[in-house]
Amino acid sequence: MQSIRSRRVVFPDGVRPATIEIQDGRIAAIGPFGSAEIDAGEKYLLPGLVDTHVHINEPGRTEWEGFATASRAAAAGGYTTLIDMPLNNLPETTTVENLRLKEGAARGQSMVDYGFWGGVVADNQEHIASLASAGVLGYKCFLVHPGIDGFTMVNGCQLEAAMPAVAKSGLPLLTHAELPEPIEEATARLKSENRDWRNYACYLASRPDVAEVQAIRLMINMARRFGAKVHIVHLSSVEPLADLKRARAEGVPITVETCPHYLRFSAEDIEDGSTVHKCAPPIRPRVNREKLWQALMDGDIDLIATDHSPCLPEMKRRGEGNFLEAWGGIASLQIALPVIWTEAQQRGIDIEHVTRWMCEQPAKLAGLDRRKGAIRVGVDADLVVFDPDAQKRVDPAKLHHRHPITPYSGEMLTGQLEMTFVRGEKVFDHGVFASEPKGIQCRRD
Numbered sequence: 001m002q003s004i005r006s007r008r009v010v011f012p013d014g015v016r017p018a019t020i021e022i023q024d025g026r027i028a029a030i031g032p033f034g035s036a037e038i039d040a041g042e043k044y045l046l047p048g049l050v051d052t053h054v055h056i057n058e059p060g061r062t063e064w065e066g067f068a069t070a071s072r073a074a075a076a077g078g079y080t081t082l083i084d085m086p087l088n089n090l091p092e093t094t095t096v097e098n099l100r101l102k103e104g105a106a107r108g109q110s111m112v113d114y115g116f117w118g119g120v121v122a123d124n125q126e127h128i129a130s131l132a133s134a135g136v137l138g139y140k141c142f143l144v145h146p147g148i149d150g151f152t153m154v155n156g157c158q159l160e161a162a163m164p165a166v167a168k169s170g171l172p173l174l175t176h177a178e179l180p181e182p183i184e185e186a187t188a189r190l191k192s193e194n195r196d197w198r199n200y201a202c203y204l205a206s207r208p209d210v211a212e213v214q215a216i217r218l219m220i221n222m223a224r225r226f227g228a229k230v231h232i233v234h235l236s237s238v239e240p241l242a243d244l245k246r247a248r249a250e251g252v253p254i255t256v257e258t259c260p261h262y263l264r265f266s267a268e269d270i271e272d273g274s275t276v277h278k279c280a281p282p283i284r285p286r287v288n289r290e291k292l293w294q295a296l297m298d299g300d301i302d303l304i305a306t307d308h309s310p311c312l313p314e315m316k317r318r319g320e321g322n323f324l325e326a327w328g329g330i331a332s333l334q335i336a337l338p339v340i341w342t343e344a345q346q347r348g349i350d351i352e353h354v355t356r357w358m359c360e361q362p363a364k365l366a367g368l369d370r371r372k373g374a375i376r377v378g379v380d381a382d383l384v385v386f387d388p389d390a391q392k393r394v395d396p397a398k399l400h401h402r403h404p405i406t407p408y409s410g411e412m413l414t415g416q417l418e419m420t421f422v423r424g425e426k427v428f429d430h431g432v433f434a435s436e437p438k439g440i441q442c443r444r445d
Contacts, residue, residue: 060090
């Protein structure tokens with residue numbers, strides 16, 4: 001039995017002093033503030049964060065990222081559970097055989113717990129049921145080209161072929177919701193006008209809001225027709241929110257996330273050639289950002305996930321500042337909580353909302369909410385000590401993901417991670433990691 005106390009423990013219903021007793025990796029009891037082996041004092045004691053949108057890229061592209069490096073960044077950022085996306089690794093996680101290869105690559109390497117999404121691609125409908133039986137937590141599909149050729153996008157007919165099996169599995173289908181036609185039309189027009197692709201406004205114009213609107217309408221229809229759970233990943237535009245709100249009011253099983261970069265940055269502030277800011281969908285104007293925050297507060301957006309998507313440094317510099325040619329992806333595992341806390345404080349948003357968006361709701365999406373995502377008796381003792389007042393400027397050299405590339409370089413953030421526990425095991429302590437990885441694979445309850 002071990003124990004940790006804080007005068008500010010963050011529970012789903014509020015913040016109060018408490019002592020957490022831990023036994024066999026789970027929270028055994030919660031009592032009043034009293035004696036304990038570890039004293040967090042006035043620091044927040046949070047549930048471990050859950051990230052349901054991470055590209056770890058191993059096996060096959062470990063030079064981009066890997067379980068060892070991604071999970072160190074996660075532990076240093078307060079994430080205790082990562083759910084890895086099925087693309088960018090080789091082979092892609094679209095069959096049980098490929099899932100087993102990914103499980104083998106992760107085993108014994110991760111500082112934090114982890115799980116896997118399977119893929120729904122153009123031609124793997126017969127593998128959807130077996131992937132569920134084999135342990136995936138859900139599925140991922142793209143309605144637009146994903147940037148690599150191995151993980152194929154799906155069209156409406158292919159979705160219709162896949163949705164009965166997805167619905168039968170009871171697992172969510174995570175969807176990159178942009179349709180290609182508006183993007184192709186906008187891109188062709190911009191090229192015909194000889195626009196400068198080093199200009200961020202040009203890139204933004206190439207991924208119009210309507211691409212998200214039309215894609216989300218398609219997925220609402222699919223969820224309604226087949227009764228399948230659908231989750232919209234990395235929503236960047238507020239334009240589809242009215243459709244989503246109406247659908248949810250009807251009982252359509254659809255949820256939605258946004259990401260730290262959409263909540264921190266705005267298009268007006270991105271300099272020409274700054275391809276470290278490139279992502280898809282794109283970072284949109286300031287007024288859109290503020291509406292995303294309001295949608296979170298209103299409950300119209302369910303959660304925040306990082307979409308941690310690292311690559312080789314030369315891929316970000318490809319074309320020397322050309323947004324059309326550079327890789328689109330932002331790595332933020334280690335600093336996502338300070339980013340969100342910084343922005344939340346500026347809007348008068350409390351820590352309970354932050355933990356709902358970054359702990360409880362992601363755990364629920366992945367089907368892990370009986371063991372992850374909140375501080376209560378019986379769940380895994382995934383805990384984080386967080387100093388909400390410390391301020392620190394982001395130094396890329398001190399980031400632990402494989403390549404220290406980030407649009408947050410030099411940004412002053414509020415909030416500092418001090419300690420991270422995974423199932424009661426200390427994996428990060430004031431800059432020092434556990435001597436051995438502690439993470440294990442998560443399966444749905």
